Amino acid sequence: AKGKKTWIYKADNVRDFAFASSRKFLWDAMGVDLNGRKVMCMSYWPKEGEPLWSRYSTHAVAHSVDVYSKFTFDYPYPVAISVNAPIGGMEYPMICWQRPRPEKDGTYSKRTKYGLISVIIHEVGHNWFPMIVNSDERQWMWMDEGLDSFVQFLTEQEWEEDYPSRIMPEREGGLLGYLKQENKMPIMTGADSLQSTGYNAYTKPTLALNILRESVLGREQFDYAFKQYAQRWMFKRPTPADFFRTMEDASGQDLDWFWRGWFYGTDHTDISIENIHRYSVDTRDPYKEKTSKKNKRDDEPKRLFQNRNKSLPKRVDSFPELKDFYNEFDELEITDKDREAYEKMLKGLSDKEKALLEEKRHFYKIDLKNNGGLVMPVVIKATFEDDTTQEFRLPAQIWRRSPEAVSKMLVTEKKIAKLEIDPNRETADVDIENNFYPRRIREHQFRLSKPSKSGNPLRDKKKAAEKSKRDEEKRKQAEEKKKAESEKKKTEEKKKD
Ligand SMILES: [Zn+2]
Structure with a gap:
């Protein structure tokens, strides 16, 4: 139809307007x-x-x-x-x-x-x-x-x-x-x-x-x-x-x-675990304390000069009369005097002190460092020696006295084997590797060539389907041709007969 047509639009509570028109919509x-x-x-x-x-x-x-x-x-x-x-x-x-x-x-x-x-x-x-x-x-x-x-x-x-x-x-x-x-x-x-x-x-x-x-x-x-x-x-x-x-x-x-x-601000999140300290009560029990000190000493590696000197001939070996009590004495060996002292100490303890002696929990001090500057809540996943885990959620307020570094005490029933902060990847920590204690190896790769661009798998699929359809048709054609040829051959042979 010819002539004019007027459309009037009305809209309430709008701060702008726009419209679209097309014959093709x-x-x-x-x-x-x-x-x-x-x-x-x-x-x-x-x-x-x-x-x-x-x-x-x-x-x-x-x-x-x-x-x-x-x-x-x-x-x-x-x-x-x-x-x-x-x-x-x-x-x-x-x-x-x-x-x-x-x-x-x-x-x-x-x-x-x-x-x-x-x-x-x-x-x-x-x-x-x-x-x-x-x-x-x-x-x-x-x-x-x-x-x-x-x-x-x-x-x-x-x-x-x-x-x-x-x-x-x-x-x-x-x-x-x-x-x-x-x-x-x-x-x-x-x-x-x-x-x-x-x-x-x-x-x-x-x-x-x-x-x-x-x-x-x-x-x-x-x-x-x-x-x-x-x-x-x-x-x-x-x-x-x-x-x-x-x-x-x-x-x-x-x-x-x-x-x-x-x-x-323009700071980012990058919190790292610097150190873990474990605290335990000195029980003064010679069986416990002296044995653990002895084990620790014996686990220490021998020093270089000690190893090199080991094979040198020693004077006391040439003159055994030079050896006395102290050549055999180990100060970490438990003595009767140690036992008596321990008994005496136990008798003098208050009930509170006795309870502390029986404390089975583990006390850890975790040193955290804020490399990124942004103060954030800290989520710590502790993995214990038996592979079970526990999550500790510390609010951002832990940084209120010092935004650069803070130490937090964790009290656990079991002994900690390793720690990880931000285990659920929730705080946008830009460097994950310093979140592990102990650290992991940082993995890098040499690049041989430029990475290929991400494509259109839907089109790849369509093309592959088209190709297999074409291949199928070719195969059919070839088959039919073969069939026709053999038919031809047969009729020719029949003719000969
Ligand atoms: Zn937008």
């Missing part, structure tokens, strides 16, 4: 129920997005609306839309754009698949930060990108088990490599001056908040406080202090040290 939708209210989750994409977009886009939108609502407040808008366009992830209220598409042959790499799901979650998540919890992106980039990336991580982990979240740094390289560098900026740097924004605005805040949740506050306290922040500041203008203050007063914890270290 495919469209699907799925409702998400939020406490009885239906939010319509939708996707628009051209056929070039197939088969990825019909499979994942709307589900990713619906999943985001679901999980973000759980961690913050119910999504207040009526619709949430994901559009495929050549824009590398861009957010607006209720609508966002994503670039990832499959290859022309319909195959796609693992990175493309999870890249698409992740970017949809991230951009839909921006509805909460900063569209509704309305922080100022031009001053503090982490307040929207960081908080959104953190909830994106939580949302991804509820998509499938061990979802490959690129927003959560791997142990090697990436953010942990950056954190070790000398010249860094704090997360709190103004957005105009901020460098390495991928780390400082996205992955470092995500890592920090995950540590705050898992290792400092615990999930219950953190989730309550985080929700408080989102709900207090929805449709308002929070500044960093509002976030820090809400997390503290809602959790009831003083977190100044945490904000100082992770948001205002």
Whole structure:
């Protein structure tokens, strides 16, 4: 039809707007129920997005609306839309754009698949930060990108088990490599001056908040406080202090040290075990003490000169009359005098002292050194001589008198064979090797050539299937040809007959 048509759109409580139009769009939708209210989750994409977009886009939108609502407040808008366009992830209220598409042959790499799901979650998540919890992106980039990336991580982990979240740094390289560098900026740097924004605005805040949740506050306290922040500041203008203050007063914890270290500072986590000392009571029991001293002495290696002098002829061997009592006497041999002294001492002990003598537990002093500067909780896994283990969780407050080094006492029922700190890899410790006591050998590899790029296994599989199909056809053709030839031969032979 000819003529003009006017569309009028109205949206409440939005701080920006955008729209998309195309004759080519495919469209699907799925409702998400939020406490009885239906939010319509939708996707628009051209056929070039197939088969990825019909499979994942709307589900990713619906999943985001679901999980973000759980961690913050119910999504207040009526619709949430994901559009495929050549824009590398861009957010607006209720609508966002994503670039990832499959290859022309319909195959796609693992990175493309999870890249698409992740970017949809991230951009839909921006509805909460900063569209509704309305922080100022031009001053503090982490307040929207960081908080959104953190909830994106939580949302991804509820998509499938061990979802490959690129927003959560791997142990090697990436953010942990950056954190070790000398010249860094704090997360709190103004957005105009901020460098390495991928780390400082996205992955470092995500890592920090995950540590705050898992290792400092615990999930219950953190989730309550985080929700408080989102709900207090929805449709308002929070500044960093509002976030820090809400997390503290809602959790009831003083977190100044945490904000100082992770948001205002550039230190990293690198805690090492320097030494272990074992303390035991001197029982004065000659059987115990003298025997153990004797064993220790006899276990000591002979010194070099002693070994070399061993074969030298000795005067006392040439003149045996020179030998007397002291040539045989061992001062660590138990004597009657020792026994009597011990009996006498026992009689003079108070009950308290006697109880101490019977102490069966082991006392260890662990010397910890803070190489990275960041004060963090310390998790210690002790492995005992019988291979059983025990975990000790020490709060960050252990560093309050000296952030450089601290010693902690561990009291155990069994004898410790070895120690490991951060056994669950929860504190982003950049050097794992100094977490072991005793140390492990540091493993390195010579590289013979450049590593190959990660490819598209789905296409490899498709190509392999096509090749085996072609091979199969060739084989059939060859077989038929052979058959035809032998038939021909037969008829010719028959003719001869
Ligand atoms: Zn973003």
